[in-house]
Amino acid sequence: QRCSFSKLQDERLASRCIKPRVVLAKSVHVMEREALGARDHHDRIKALFPSTYGRPRIELVPGGEADVFDKPLNMGVVLSGGQAPGGHNVIAGVFDFAKKCSPDSKVFGFLNGPAGVMKGICTEITPELMDAYRNTGGFDMLGSGRDKIETKEQMEASKKVAEELNLDGLIVIGGDDSNTNAAILAEYFESSGCKTKVNGCPKTIDGDLKNEYVPISFGFDTAAKTFSEEIGNVQLDALASQKYYHFIRLMGRAASNIALECALQTRPNVCLISEEVEAKGLSLKQIVDELVEMILKRADAGKNYGVVMLPEGLIEFIPEFNALISDINDVLASGIPTTIEGVVPALQPANRNVFNYLPQSIKMQLLLDRDPHGNVQVAKIETEVLLAQAVEAELEKLAAEGKYAAKFAPQFHSFGYEGRCALPSHFDCSYCYALGYTAGALTSKGMNALMACANNLDMPIEDWTVGGVPITMMCHMERRKGKDKPVIMKALVELDGPRSQPFQAFAAEREKWMEHDMYRAPGAIQFYSEGARNANMTLMYELLG
Ligand code: FBP
Secondary structure, eight states, X not given: OGGGOOHHHHHHHHOOOOOOXXXXXXXXXXEEEEEOOOSXXXXXXXXXXXXXXXXXXXXXXXXXXXXXXXXXXXXXXXXXXXXXXXXXXXXXXXXXXXXXXXXXOEEEEETTTHHHHHHTOEEEOOHHHHHTTTTOOSSTTTOOOOOOOOSHHHHHHHHHHHHHTTOSEEEEEEXXXXXXXXXXXXXXXXXXXXXXXXEEEEBOTTOOOOOSSOXXXXXXHHHHHHHHHHHHHHHHHHHHHOOOEEEEEEOOTTOOHHHHHHHHHHOOSEEOOHHHHHHHTOOHHHHHHHHHHHHHHHHHTTOOOEEEEEETTHHHHSHHHHHHHHHHHHHHHXXXXXXXXXXXXXXXXXXXHHHHHSOHHHHHHHHSOOOTTSOOOGGGOOHHHHHXXXXXXXXXXXXXXXXXXXXXXXXXXXXXGGGTTSOOXXXXXXXXXXXXXXXHHHHHTTOOSEEEEEEOTTSOGGGOEEEEEEGGGGEEEEEETTEEEEEEOOOOOOSSSTTOHHHXXXXXXXXXXXXXXXXXXXXXXXXXXXXXXXXOHHHHHHHHO
């Protein structure tokens, strides 16, 4: 296997990522900061998490002799949900912390996500196994999965596994839903007298798991840079051939964070932002009209090509589709068969009209099974095709009236899976290692139900600070699969307010990008050049304004 590695792979594997000073300290001391409640619906969250609600935020600072860790630790790690670059370095951080406590510490990796926890399927991570995955992309070391530890039986099964392995801690490396699940498990373990602490690490390329204490989820930096490379290349292709309109859909679920970051990096002619579409209440017809206007303007300037980017979650933010999707969700939750014939008669009349107007392929995609957390699988809905078809129909009408003479030739791309297992950027390598190490340290100090975090990210990595935030502090109640559930609130693109700098920067420039071709092709993720350690633009705008 190894002899087939490229020079870059070999170098990344052997590279020592830069670590914050606190992570290198001989010991760390726990500083309790302010006690935190919930994001919203405080009383309901408190009632659901009676043991773990309202805990203080924790900061870890370099400590003294009394803080030295010298007891062996038994840790479990699980990769949960969609892949994100850097996950292996989180495991490396947990592993190195545990071995620093004692060479007798053990770290067990659960296989294929939460199912591995429930069934007790795991492997002990040896130094050799760990060293084969440092700084590498993806979650292939252990595999991941989207199972949810939900029922009393599943939680009991997980507890039994934790007790059999004598685990001091279980680190859940996951997104908003997986970390909500971690909080539920932490509460269950604590209230039922199980010693295993459950703490989380913020993962997801979507960039929607962040707040004032958790500046960014890992994987976003690498994935957005990977997509930006591909988008930049497509743009140059469009410029050279001057014959296609490229419609590029970008992953990210509900949030447009990835699309916005890629737009800042690459400057396409148009980038739709779902949150803005919702705020303005734009219908599909209005979005299409705006695109047609842009195409006509560019045609007048002799440009019958361009690049249109859209977030995969767009469809859920267009008012008529939002109403349709929540109607479909309720209809499916009532047990009606998942077929067009089964669902259509049960829809509200207005939603039925919208549904009937859609091409067959989109109808089928809207009916696809929800994921185990109740999310619509937007990654499987070809919104770019829907948009381009609607634009084409409008242009045909205009052509018949003699108002458009050019040829509209769309090309489709959807970028998502391509970026989830890329070699992690320098930023993700260091960030992930710091998160894993911190999660290990919090666990060894007896902390439960926290999400590990690193802050001061605009400073040199050595100066980053680390700690933990109660997961319940990020939760509110949301409707899932027809029921109210506690979940971590997603961080969507802010149009105004404290984190709106990335959107404001984009909004200030986009008119120019639409008319002129100011494409930027940033190239592959940099590991060597000056500036290679730079983090993404979204994070920098949010931290520095
Ligand atoms: P997570 O929230 O689990 O990190 O998922 C990220 C993501 O890549 C989304 O952007 C995308 O909609 C989804 O996973 C696709 O899911 P799947 O891998 O199940 O097709």
